[in-house]
Structure formats: C-alpha cells, structure tokens
Amino acid sequence: MKRVHKIEHFMNLFGAPKKELPSEDLYFKFKFDNEKLTEYKGNCSSIKLSHKKERVIELCTRVLKYLKTTYAISNYENSDYDVCMILNYWTYNRLNEIYGSKDTSSIYRAFAQIQNIWNDYNDDELKDAPYTKCKPYFDIYKEQDWEKRKELCEYCLDYKTAYTLAGNGKDNYCQKYYKYFEKKVDLYKHFEKYCSTSDNSNCPTFYYKCLEDHPKNFLGKLSCYQEMQKQKEDAAAAQQQAESADGEPHSGLPTGEGSPDSSSLMGVSPRIAKQAGDVFLGVIVTSMTSGALYKFTPLGNMLRNRFGWNNNNMRNFNGGDIRLYDYSAEPFNPYPGEEHYIGYHPA
Incomplete structure (x- = not known):
C-alpha cells in the first residue's frame, strides 16, 4: 500500500487530480496496488495469449486479489452499489486500455480466460466463504454502451x-x-x-x-x-x-456550409468579396467585348484603316476577297519573322 501512496503523491505533484470519490480511489488501488500479487500468480499461469500475456496475467492477479479482499469485506447486500459488477466493468475496461478498444478479438479472448480462472477461484479457493460469491458477467462484450x-x-x-x-x-x-x-x-x-x-x-x-x-x-x-x-x-x-x-447562429465557422471560404479566411466579409468579384467580372466581359468589336466588326475594320493598323490582309469583312493564310493549317509557323493570324471564313 505504501507504493500506491507514493505513486499517488508523485502524480499529484504533476497536477493529476486527487482521488476524492470512492470509485476513483478504489480503481486507482485496483490498478496500481502490487502488494501480495504474487500470491495469485499461480492461479493465473494458465493464460495463453499471443501478445501482452504478462500484462493480462497481472490483471488476472488483481481480479483475484479484489475477490479475496475488497469484495469480501464489502457490505454489498445493504449497499446502493454493486461492487461485483464494478469489478467486471473495471476488468473489461483495463483490457481495453491494454489492447486498445479496436482490438476486440484480443479483448474477448483475454476476458474469457480471466473469467474461467475467476470461476475456478470461486469454486476452489472461496468455496467456504460465508458470503455470496461475485461471479463474472459474461455479456459485457455484447453491450454497445458498456x-x-x-x-x-x-x-x-x-x-x-x-x-x-x-x-x-x-x-x-x-x-x-x-x-x-x-x-x-x-x-x-x-x-x-x-x-x-x-x-x-x-x-x-x-x-x-x-x-x-x-x-x-x-x-x-x-x-x-x-x-x-x-x-x-x-x-x-x-x-x-x-x-x-x-x-x-454562431456555428464556429464563418459560413453556413460548414467550412470557411477564402474571403473569410483573409479577413474580408463575404458581402465585400462578392462586390469585388462582380466588378472584376464586369471588367473581363467589357474587355472581351471591346476586343471582339475591334477585331471582327466593320467598325473595327474602319478604325484600323483610319489609323493605319490594318496590316493583316483581312478586309471587306462583308464581301470581297478574304484570303486564307498559307500557314493557317500548319502545326507551327515556319516563318518566325511574320505575325501569326487565325484564318476566318464568313458564314
């Protein structure tokens, strides 16, 4: 028991909460009190497991010690709590800590072997005990809410x-x-x-x-x-x-879709971001429209003729000779000194 107090004192130094409630104190002792555990090791030596066998054997000795000491002196018949059921859940909980909750096959196998030893211990070592024996509860593994x-x-x-x-x-x-x-x-x-x-x-x-x-x-x-x-x-x-x-409503996120958009992450409100996007889109549309008017309409042709910019041989947009360029169908222009134009066929 001295070792338990030393462990508890050491944990308290590092900020671990004190064991104020009976279940906290009892479980702490169940988990860490090693006094006289060797007395029960022979009963648990029959455990056969492929991995973490020694830790399961240790748990088995703690279960048997609990049966002979804590449970034996408890006034279970007149109490509001069930110390036998607590032992079952604590044993299953420790196996989840040892193997991890996802390794259910190892947990079931270890729990079944401990329960068999538990039953044998009741029948052999505690057969003359003057109190109702604590029996293993086999159905814990079926309980989704254990x-x-x-x-x-x-x-x-x-x-x-x-x-x-x-x-x-x-x-x-x-x-x-x-x-x-x-x-x-x-x-x-x-x-x-x-x-x-x-x-x-x-x-x-x-x-x-x-x-x-x-x-x-x-x-x-x-x-x-x-x-x-x-x-x-x-x-x-x-x-x-x-x-x-x-x-x-506050959902912890700036948008209602469950994740923040880029404008919110940059500190810009969604309304301002939308306005800026509309302006930018308008500039693009205007630029594209102006370019199309300049390149492919009579108005654009007149402007090019007026200012001497019509050097692409594309004339008489609504009639006359419109020549295909000799490299329009080539994969690349073999005359790097010349400008490249896209051929156009009037409808």
Whole structure:
C-alpha cells in the first residue's frame, strides 16, 4: 500500500487530480496496488495469449486479489452499489486500455480466460466463504454502451460522497460537483429509454439500486444552485445576442456550409468579396467585348484603316476577297519573322 501512496503523491505533484470519490480511489488501488500479487500468480499461469500475456496475467492477479479482499469485506447486500459488477466493468475496461478498444478479438479472448480462472477461484479457493460469491458477467462484450453502464455503477458508489464534498465550503467545490451531478442527469436519461418501458431486458439490474438517488434530486439542494442557474441564463442570453448581431447562429465557422471560404479566411466579409468579384467580372466581359468589336466588326475594320493598323490582309469583312493564310493549317509557323493570324471564313 505504501507504493500506491507514493505513486499517488508523485502524480499529484504533476497536477493529476486527487482521488476524492470512492470509485476513483478504489480503481486507482485496483490498478496500481502490487502488494501480495504474487500470491495469485499461480492461479493465473494458465493464460495463453499471443501478445501482452504478462500484462493480462497481472490483471488476472488483481481480479483475484479484489475477490479475496475488497469484495469480501464489502457490505454489498445493504449497499446502493454493486461492487461485483464494478469489478467486471473495471476488468473489461483495463483490457481495453491494454489492447486498445479496436482490438476486440484480443479483448474477448483475454476476458474469457480471466473469467474461467475467476470461476475456478470461486469454486476452489472461496468455496467456504460465508458470503455470496461475485461471479463474472459474461455479456459485457455484447453491450454497445458498456462504458455508460460502468459510469452508472461508479455513480451509485460515489453520489453520497459527491454531495458531501459539494457542501464542505471549499473553493469552487459546490460548482464542481454541480457540474458532476448535471452530467449524471444525462446519464440517467440514457438508461430511462431502457428501464421505463414494459420491455426492460436491456435495463441494467443495478439501475434500480440507486434510482431514488437520481442526480436531479441533488442539484436543487446545492448551495450554488441559483448561481449556476444564473450563469447558464447569462451564457444563453449572450449567445442569443451574438447570433442576433450577426444575423445568423454562431456555428464556429464563418459560413453556413460548414467550412470557411477564402474571403473569410483573409479577413474580408463575404458581402465585400462578392462586390469585388462582380466588378472584376464586369471588367473581363467589357474587355472581351471591346476586343471582339475591334477585331471582327466593320467598325473595327474602319478604325484600323483610319489609323493605319490594318496590316493583316483581312478586309471587306462583308464581301470581297478574304484570303486564307498559307500557314493557317500548319502545326507551327515556319516563318518566325511574320505575325501569326487565325484564318476566318464568313458564314
């Protein structure tokens, strides 16, 4: 246990939050307390895995130690929380940390082997225990929301301590745990869709253990309730005012299409950018029109004759001889000293 305290002290020095809630403290010990783990290594030596075998064996020893110590001394029958189910979710969670959540095949294989050893340990080592044994829960892998179920288990263990801490007068503790309970309200909403209907087959069994301790029941009792409500109202009013000033909701992006356009990135408003684009387009159209009038109309021909610019042999636009140039069909002009013209056939 001394090693656990040293690790916790070291982590606190580097800014890691203190373990204030029971589930945080218990999980920290489950993960880092190495005291007497070797006593259980023989039970876990049968694990056969292609990679990360030693880490899974270590996890297996921690599970067996939890069964013999933490679970054995818990008053599980009279508590609001299920320490057995917490162990199942913590074991599955550790395997996700070891292998990564995407390596599901390795997680399933390791979890199945730990559960077999778990059952054998109950039957052999704990067969004379005077309490109901904690059994492995095999169906976690089927649950798409297993992390939320783990969180609900932890809330049922933590809510009393959280409420006490919120009222102890420390700086910002009330605000901190107001947000904690507010977040758990959303967690309960997630499970209401499974547990509030006649078909509650997907409802966690431990949901009803702390149903009366719904987080919304604590929010109004906190001393900072009015303050936090006012903060929410002020934030909503500021957001609405900002949206009204801009004429459109703030989405975090300058345009409604989900990504910023180039004019917005350069600090130019879309309206000014559009006006500039219209002007530029007008200049291009005007230039093209003027060029066409000058080159291909009688007016242009008259201007060229008037100022002596008609040196391309293109004359009598509406009649007369219009010659094709001797290189008009060639791939290139073999006479680099001469100008290149495009032949024209009147309709």
